[in-house]
Amino acid sequence: MEDLPLSQLIDSLKNNYEEVIDIEINKNHFVKASVFSMEDELSGEFYINPFNGDKIGDIPKKKPLFEWTTNFHRSLFLKTPGRIFIGIASFFLFLISITGTILLIKRQKGFKKLFAKIVKDDFYQYYHVIFGRLSLIPIIIISLTGVYLSLYRFELIPEKTLESRIFESTQEIDLENTKIDLFNQLTLQEISKLEFPFSSDEEDYYILDLHSKSVKVHQYSGAIIEEIEYPFSETLQKLSFNLHTGNGSILWSIILGIASLNILFFLYSGAVISFKRLRTSIKNKYSPEEASVIILIGSENGGTKRKGILLQQALLKLKKKVYLDELNNYREYRSMKSLIILTSTYGEGDPPSNADRFLELLKEINHSQHIDYSIVGFGSHAYDNFCQFAKDIDKALTKYQNYSPTLPISFIHNQDYAEFNIWATNWAKTKDLNLQLPESLGGKKEKLSPFKILEKNSVQDEYNDTFTLHVEAKFNNFQSGDLLGLQPSQDSAIRWYSIAKTAPRKILLSIKRHELGLCSNYLNDLSIGEQFEGFIKKNKDFHFPSTASEVILLSNGTGIAPFIGMLQHNTKKVKTTLFWGGRTEDSFSIYQAWVQDAMDTDKLSRFELAYSRENGELKYVQDLIKPELEYLVETLNNGGVIMICGAINMQNDVLKLIADACKNANKHNIEYYQANHQILTDCY
Numbered sequence: 001m002e003d004l005p006l007s008q009l010i011d012s013l014k015n016n017y018e019e020v021i022d023i024e025i026n027k028n029h030f031v032k033a034s035v036f037s038m039e040d041e042l043s044g045e046f047y048i049n050p051f052n053g054d055k056i057g058d059i060p061k062k063k064p065l066f067e068w069t070t071n072f073h074r075s076l077f078l079k080t081p082g083r084i085f086i087g088i089a090s091f092f093l094f095l096i097s098i099t100g101t102i103l104l105i106k107r108q109k110g111f112k113k114l115f116a117k118i119v120k121d122d123f124y125q126y127y128h129v130i131f132g133r134l135s136l137i138p139i140i141i142i143s144l145t146g147v148y149l150s151l152y153r154f155e156l157i158p159e160k161t162l163e164s165r166i167f168e169s170t171q172e173i174d175l176e177n178t179k180i181d182l183f184n185q186l187t188l189q190e191i192s193k194l195e196f197p198f199s200s201d202e203e204d205y206y207i208l209d210l211h212s213k214s215v216k217v218h219q220y221s222g223a224i225i226e227e228i229e230y231p232f233s234e235t236l237q238k239l240s241f242n243l244h245t246g247n248g249s250i251l252w253s254i255i256l257g258i259a260s261l262n263i264l265f266f267l268y269s270g271a272v273i274s275f276k277r278l279r280t281s282i283k284n285k286y287s288p289e290e291a292s293v294i295i296l297i298g299s300e301n302g303g304t305k306r307k308g309i310l311l312q313q314a315l316l317k318l319k320k321k322v323y324l325d326e327l328n329n330y331r332e333y334r335s336m337k338s339l340i341i342l343t344s345t346y347g348e349g350d351p352p353s354n355a356d357r358f359l360e361l362l363k364e365i366n367h368s369q370h371i372d373y374s375i376v377g378f379g380s381h382a383y384d385n386f387c388q389f390a391k392d393i394d395k396a397l398t399k400y401q402n403y404s405p406t407l408p409i410s411f412i413h414n415q416d417y418a419e420f421n422i423w424a425t426n427w428a429k430t431k432d433l434n435l436q437l438p439e440s441l442g443g444k445k446e447k448l449s450p451f452k453i454l455e456k457n458s459v460q461d462e463y464n465d466t467f468t469l470h471v472e473a474k475f476n477n478f479q480s481g482d483l484l485g486l487q488p489s490q491d492s493a494i495r496w497y498s499i500a501k502t503a504p505r506k507i508l509l510s511i512k513r514h515e516l517g518l519c520s521n522y523l524n525d526l527s528i529g530e531q532f533e534g535f536i537k538k539n540k541d542f543h544f545p546s547t548a549s550e551v552i553l554l555s556n557g558t559g560i561a562p563f564i565g566m567l568q569h570n571t572k573k574v575k576t577t578l579f580w581g582g583r584t585e586d587s588f589s590i591y592q593a594w595v596q597d598a599m600d601t602d603k604l605s606r607f608e609l610a611y612s613r614e615n616g617e618l619k620y621v622q623d624l625i626k627p628e629l630e631y632l633v634e635t636l637n638n639g640g641v642i643m644i645c646g647a648i649n650m651q652n653d654v655l656k657l658i659a660d661a662c663k664n665a666n667k668h669n670i671e672y673y674q675a676n677h678q679i680l681t682d683c684y
């Protein structure tokens with residue numbers, strides 16, 4: 001159809017109808033004609049077959065819903081003010097998409113990495129970025145063309161004067177035999193509209209709209225009388241209209257449709273992200289001069305800051321003079337005794353934006369008093385430089401003699417609240433504080449469920465401080481390595497126990513009794529058949545690996561519990577070694593049967609143990625693995641996994657030994673294996 005000469009269409013129309021007013025060829029290559037004829041049904045506007053001029057269909061009326069939506073979209077039914085409003089909204093959408101692109105480039109650390117892998121650490125942020133990458137370009141186009149259409153509509157586009165050229169006709173006029181060469185030469189694809197002369201008067205011309213100009217053609221001689229070039233603004237208006245509406249391309253319409261849905265998602269996810277950030281504004285009761293505990297935060301998206309605020313509130317409840325601020329606001333704190341630094345890491349081990357000046361400030365600002373500090377790094381093993389910025393601060397602080405660590409640096413993966421709670425409890429212990437953070441973030445109460453005591457075993461040695469409880473749950477969807485939380489009284493903090501799943505719904509807990517420990521004594525006092533209330537939290541970063549070539553389990557004290565459960569489920573009989581350190585031979589008695597059973601069934605290949613209070617020698621897990629470090633690193637190298645559970649000091653020592661051994665082996669550093677989920681820890 002596109003190659004059909006215009007003259008042929010004109011001839012067919014003239015043959016079929018009394019009078020032709022105009023024809024229009026739309027983007028979808030349909031030919032619409034406006035004609036008069038003797039027969040009523042063949043008069044009016046309808047689609048025609050371009051080859052013979054026959055009517056092929058009526059022009060469908062726009063559906064009311066479609067019309068309603070178009071009106072709403074263009075002006076919100078507010079006529080001109082509505083259109084102005086929509087124009088301004090388009091402009092803002094354009095600005096947001098441009099700034100969004102810049103932020104995305106910044107977040108990805110460069111234009112080249114715009115399409116690099118994105119780590120899913122927060123649902124809304126992740127999909128904000130994923131959808132952003134896919135639809136920012138269409139959204140920029142939608143908004144920019146929307147702005148242009150509004151400007152055009154309000155005649156705010158500087159109009160170039162029309163270029164009109166008038167030709168003197170020299171051609172002869174043959175009224176009997178008009179043959180217009182131009183119409184023979186033009187095909188339908190080159191024209192968009194043709195208006196027929198109004199009457200047979202010589203002064204009435206054909207008005208032919210081509211894609212870039214409009215031409216007046218003499219109806220008898222075929223001479224071009226006038227040519228008007230469309231100004232660029234008009235061409236741009238047409239292009240904008242097509243790009244904005246998807247007119248003429250189904251594929252582009254689909255892309256625009258998806259991008260528009262994404263705009264809705266962006267509105268929502270953007271609002272959630274902003275809300276989360278706003279919710280975490282810092283308020284202080286004490287001035288920086290009077291506070292003895294200073295909490296400094298490095299946080300980009302507010303996760304770490306929220307933890308800092310919870311900690312601040314818990315300390316205020318204990319009447320502590322605490323001051324919370326961002327790391328970049330570091331200054332002289334005259335009364336500071338304790339410094340707590342909670343910081344996340346971004347980019348490639350870089351500080352978050354509210355902490356990027358801290359290391360410089362630290363050099364400039366001097367404190368003369370003695371300060372004990374504790375650093376908690378928030379990060380994700382999905383990145384190569386796990387908690388690197390927290391490590392950098394730790395390293396920087398060791399240079400100052402008046403700064404001494406209260407606890408070794410702690411790391412928290414994926415904002416794990418239970419891990420943070422454990423760190424906070426440990427920190428509070430060093431200060432003899434009964435610190436109580438809320439049970440869970442957002443104040444959501446965990447659903448409690450009863451656990452019934454089936455069996456109890458206690459160590460009968462001079463320390464007499466450890467016991468196991470075999471309990472039955474009401475449900476079964478948990479795994480060894482998950483955490484059981486329980487709160488012995490309304491106003492006490494939650495205690496967490498790493499669990500062993502020994503059979504469906506059966507859990508083995510290993511508990512160390514503290515003389516004044518509320519929770520351990522409460523559990524110790526329960527008899528067989530009694531129950532306690534608690535809840536289970538998934539701890540998916542500490543499950544037995546499903547695909548490792550070999551597994552090494554390192555534990556001390558009650559930290560053996562999750563491993564007992566894991567061994568039971570090692571039905572594939574993956575080569576597994578267990579190292580355990582306890583105080584006395586008796587302290588092993590409560591686990592012995594489980595370990596023996598795992599050995600007998602080949603679920604455990606090797607077992608090594610160390611006693612720290614037996615035979616006068618002080619032997620710890622650390623001592624057990626010292627001669628095995630080469631083997632440990634080799635296992636990691638071959639795709640094996642090391643899991644560590646028990647006391648935090650043991651974990652820190654062991655990690656240091658492994659880190660040094662990795663360095664000596666000259667292959668990968670320890671961070672590589674941590675990022676690769678080959679070193680899993682759950683210590684307290």
Ligand SMILES: Cc1cc2nc3c(=O)[nH]c(=O)nc-3n(C[C@H](O)[C@H](O)[C@H](O)COP(=O)(O)O)c2cc1C
Pocket residue numbers: 107108121298299300301302303304305344345346347348349350352378379380381383384385386387388414415
């Ligand atoms: C773009 C980007 C880069 C990140 N880079 C690292 C990194 O190098 N090392 C790391 O341990 N965590 C990294 N993370 C994870 C964050 O540190 C982690 O999500 C943290 O919980 C964020 O805390 P915030 O909400 O307080 O900013 C990165 C996260 C994002 C989004």
